[in-house]
Amino acid sequence: MSHPKLKNFRRIVVKVGSSLLIDAAAGEVKTAWLEALVADIASLHKEGRDILIVSSGSIALGRSKLKLSSGTLKLEESQAAAAVGQIALARIWAKTLEQHGIGTGQILVTLQDTEERRRYLNARSTISKLLEWRAVPVINENDTVATNEIRYGDNDRLAARVATMTSADLLILLSDIDGLYTAPPGANPNAKLIPVVDAVTADIEAMAGAAESELSRGGMRTKIEAAKIATSAGTHMLIASGKIEHPLKAIADGGRCTWFLTPANPVTARKRWIAGSLEPKGTLIIDAGAVAALYAGKSLLPAGIVRIDGDFARGDAVIVRGPDGHEIGRGLVAYDVENAELIKGRSSSDAARILGVSGRTEMIHRDDLVVAGPRGLETGK
Numbered sequence: 001m002s003h004p005k006l007k008n009f010r011r012i013v014v015k016v017g018s019s020l021l022i023d024a025a026a027g028e029v030k031t032a033w034l035e036a037l038v039a040d041i042a043s044l045h046k047e048g049r050d051i052l053i054v055s056s057g058s059i060a061l062g063r064s065k066l067k068l069s070s071g072t073l074k075l076e077e078s079q080a081a082a083a084v085g086q087i088a089l090a091r092i093w094a095k096t097l098e099q100h101g102i103g104t105g106q107i108l109v110t111l112q113d114t115e116e117r118r119r120y121l122n123a124r125s126t127i128s129k130l131l132e133w134r135a136v137p138v139i140n141e142n143d144t145v146a147t148n149e150i151r152y153g154d155n156d157r158l159a160a161r162v163a164t165m166t167s168a169d170l171l172i173l174l175s176d177i178d179g180l181y182t183a184p185p186g187a188n189p190n191a192k193l194i195p196v197v198d199a200v201t202a203d204i205e206a207m208a209g210a211a212e213s214e215l216s217r218g219g220m221r222t223k224i225e226a227a228k229i230a231t232s233a234g235t236h237m238l239i240a241s242g243k244i245e246h247p248l249k250a251i252a253d254g255g256r257c258t259w260f261l262t263p264a265n266p267v268t269a270r271k272r273w274i275a276g277s278l279e280p281k282g283t284l285i286i287d288a289g290a291v292a293a294l295y296a297g298k299s300l301l302p303a304g305i306v307r308i309d310g311d312f313a314r315g316d317a318v319i320v321r322g323p324d325g326h327e328i329g330r331g332l333v334a335y336d337v338e339n340a341e342l343i344k345g346r347s348s349s350d351a352a353r354i355l356g357v358s359g360r361t362e363m364i365h366r367d368d369l370v371v372a373g374p375r376g377l378e379t380g381k
């Protein structure tokens with residue numbers, strides 16, 4: 001199967017590992033390399049694409065700034081090193097992007113921010129706003145508060161969750177190796193690069209050794225895990241070498257890499273998940289005007305809600321029914337049941353005033369809503 005072209009993607013997450021970004025001997029960011037990468041990012045951005053960066057390096061940079069000896073750090077040492085290094089890391093990304101007139105914002109996430117729906121909606125709406133403002137979010141794990149039990153630990157899987165959470169259509173993992181090989185290339189001269197993976201099968205998983213480089217945690221195994229997360233949510237992924245200058249331009253020019261393709265697209269995959277996998281916790285009965293608005297592809301506003309049943313929290317799945325009780329669709333509700341009761345039937349400006357917030361007042365945003373077709377809900381099953 002041939003692979004798509006870089007220019008066909010609309011929202012791209014680029015994951016940069018510590019060993020690419022940081023010169024281990026000098027303990028500093030490789031400035032020339034970073035500038036070349038950012039030039040590539042700027043040209044993709046200028047063409048109208050949304051770009052998100054997942055950057056590692058906080059622990060490695062903190063370690064060098066604090067002049068810590070090499071060797072394994074204790075948990076509290078790596079948390080403290082990350083606190084020091086993250087400042088430097090964010091600063092260098094902001095400064096380099098700024099040279100191209102691109103603004104940036106730092107987002108530090110924990111495992112729970114991406115796994116719990118309630119918090120996931122918060123992280124996602126902040127990222128969406130930054131993208132709307134044409135900024136490039138720079139994302140890392142919040143290593144200073146993440147303990148072993150509750151952390152990703154590797155930015156490969158974190159980047160895959162960020163990509164699926166933001167409905168990115170491509171995730172690029174820049175690595176110290178140019179793709180997935182049939183066997184570890186260092187040990188086996190006959191190892192061949194696999195240009196396209198159509199499905200992450202057990203054979204593919206078996207090809208990923210446990211290799212880890214000195215500075216980064218993820219080896220090929222976490223990259224394959226990332227591929228599973230990404231492709232099952234409709235995001236294509238690719239692994240390419242970041243050891244060259246202008247690595248994204250090299251991909252665009254058809255350079256060596258491994259593509260992991262998905263048959264789905266992120267919006268349909270997400271909607272299938274909402275419609276088919278989540279247990280609804282409540283029901284919203286809406287009026288005829290709101291039914292028409294939903295059929296026209298709009299979000300559900302508080303004004304259209306007539307009655308609320310059930311007990312749900314923000315981010316839970318709910319069923320939406322018309323005045324006659326007929327199911328119109330399902331979605332993730334943006335308010336818990338107490339607040340939803342307070343604002344039902346009210347205009348968006350009243351709702352904002354009642355809740356003491358300004359801005360977002362949709363009860364269910366259209367991206368989180370699956371409207372049933374004439375034959376009922378398309379669950380894709």
Ligand code: GLU
Nearest residue numbers: 056057058059154155217
């Ligand atoms: N979040 C870690 C850091 O910034 C890196 C994790 C990884 O190397 O994948 O230092």
